[in-house]
Amino acid sequence: MNVTETDVAVLGAGLAGSLIAKSLAEKGWRTLLVDRHRFPRHKVCGEFLSPEVRQTLDAAGLLDRVSALRPARVERARLITAxxxxxxxPLPGTAMGLSRFRLDEALHEAAAAAGVRVLTSAAVLSVTRLADESCEVRVKREGRMELIRARTVIAAWGANGQAPVTGACCAGDSGGERFSGGPGSLRRPQGASILTSAKTEGQLNSFMPLNLLNPADRKNQAGSSSPANPTNPTNPACPTSPTNAACPANPANPANPANPANPANPGKQACSTHAWRTRGTLNPWKRSAPDYMGVKSHYAGIEMEPIVELYLFPGGYLGLCPIEDGLVNVSALLSRDAFRGAGKSVLALLEAAAQRCPPLHSKLKRGLPVPGAQAAVAPVKLNRRLNPWDMVPRLGDSSVMIPPLCGDGMSMALRSARLCAPLADDYLRGKLSLAGWEEQYVRAVKRTFGRPLRWGRLLQSSLDSPAAVRLLLRLAQLSPGMASGLLEATRLKPEGEY
Structure with missing residues (x-):
């Protein structure tokens, strides 16, 4: 097995992953950027680069490189009902329209120029954090297994990423639960889960749990989940069961250091009463929330003003954004229930959406789809809780599903990389502990993204009601200032402002 040693392994070569890889390489760190896809490629995205994206690209020294790709100019947004x-x-500044096919490739070239090794077509099979806080990443590339040993790993694997891990949860844990051993401990106990990827139907990038069993227990795996199994922690008779009064992790056990009645309890270091729950039992989505699917295609022959158009109709919405070479990106977020039976191809779904909105149908019939420029992703969950840290830092859509209605998803992805990069640099230099990195990064993400996410979700939920859509549109027509205020509320403030 080929073994590669590096300082940083960034998993996911989208916007956030490419930017942080470039930033850390420029600081002198050996950096590996890994993605299971082959680039360049088309992906579901609005391909709208907001004024905030321009500012971030400029700060990162990338604006000239991106501008050389001749993106379309966008000056305002237009909301259109069925x-x-x-x-x-009006937008707060000049925006751009540029395909991810071109943009991702440009960022990879910039990262490689900074010294990043870009490893594509490499499927991540597992990520394991070791006792010394370093990580091992197992990947499969061109049919061969490879091992990456990194001082740290950064997750930028997209919206459908999941990383369930078994272990104790301590109060003050702002991301997911930590392993047992006290606050900040990342020791991996026997039988713990690791982060792993699996290709599943309809998911372009999903990460699923794979439990690591002790070799002696693997032959008993089939019975390990039975409550009757004496070694099963969910069995009350098991010595390690959290419901067993003698279990050290039971909050009611006087011997538990986290029990307030225990004199040894350090107070602020106490574990919460939901210790020992597993991430497999934590559903990051509300079960009642609707599922969506995202589809996109490029079209030729559609004349566009320097405007990004958003069409609202029952069951979803669709955006038209001019991009390079006179093309138009057509991307839609559709309710899976509302469009069940509408067809299985991207173009069939876009046609079904256009049938629900006469102004959109009139616009699309003038154009022709560009062959090979179609993409789809499902499911799209819009109410995932914000989780910037889960064993490793998570960037962009890996930490939260940014409501597409915000129109600022790419800006948020890039900003998360900008927030994380200096902290990662300090950690690698020994100036910051892993727990300190987590604390500062989570605080920065919540402070920076909190307001846009709240307003974006509020506006997103209003689309489920046609009456609310009509009311919002009417208010926006009567008070353009209110409409601009709502748009501003969903966008990031300039770097350094909160």
Whole structure:
């Protein structure tokens, strides 16, 4: 097995992953950027680079490189309903339209120029954090297994990433639960889970749990989940069961250091009463929330003003954004229930969406789909809880599903990389502990993204009600200032402002 040693392994070569890899390589760190896809490629994205994206690219020294790709100019946004009502909203600055096919490739070239080793077509099979805080990443590339040993790992693997881990949860844990051993401990106990990837139907990038069993227990795996199994922690008779009064992890056990009645309890270091729950039992989504699917295609022959258009209709919405070479990106977020039976191809779904919105149908019939420029992703869950740290730092959509209605998803992805990079640098230099990195990064993400996410989700939920859509549009027509205020509320403030 080929073994590669590096300082940083960034998993996911999208916007956030490429930017942080470039940033850390420029600091002198050996950096590996890994993705299971082959690039360049088309992916579901609005391909709208907001004024905030321009500012971040400029700060990262990338604006000239991106501008050389001749992106389309975008000056305002237009909301259009199925009934034909519309309102124009000026943007706070000049935006751009550029395909991810071109943008991702440009960022990879910039990262490689900075010294990053870009490893594509490499499927991540597992990530294991060791007792010394370093990580081992197992990947499969061109049919061969490879091992990456990194001082640290950064997750930028996209919206459908999951990393369930078994272990104790301590109060003050702002991301997921830590392993047992006290606050900040990352020792991996026997039988703990690791982060692993698995290709599943409809998911372009999903990470699923794979339990690591002790070799002697593997032959008993089939019975290990039975409550009757005396070694099963869910069995009350098991010595390690959290419901067993003698279990050291039982909050009611006087011997538990986290028990307030225990004189040895350090107070602020106490574990919460939900210790020993596993991440497999934590559902990051509300079961009642609707599932969506995202689809996109490029079209030729559609004349566009320097406007990004958003069409609202029952069951979803669709955006038109001019991009390079006179093309138009057509991307939609559709309710899976509302469009069940509408067809299985991207173009069939886009046609079904256009049938629900006459102004959109009139626009799309003038253009022709560009062959090979179609992409889809499902499921899209819009109510995942914010989780910037889960064993490793998570960037962009890996930490939260940014409501597409915000129109600022790419800006948030890039900003998360900007927030994380200096902390990662300090950690690698020994100036910051792993627990300190986690604490500062989680605080920065919540402070930076909290307001845009709240307003974005509020506006997103309003689309489920046609009456609310009509009311919002009417208010925006009567008060353009209010419409601009709502748009501003969903966007990031300039770097350094909160």
């Amino acid at each position: 009934e034909g009502g519309h309102v124009d909203i």
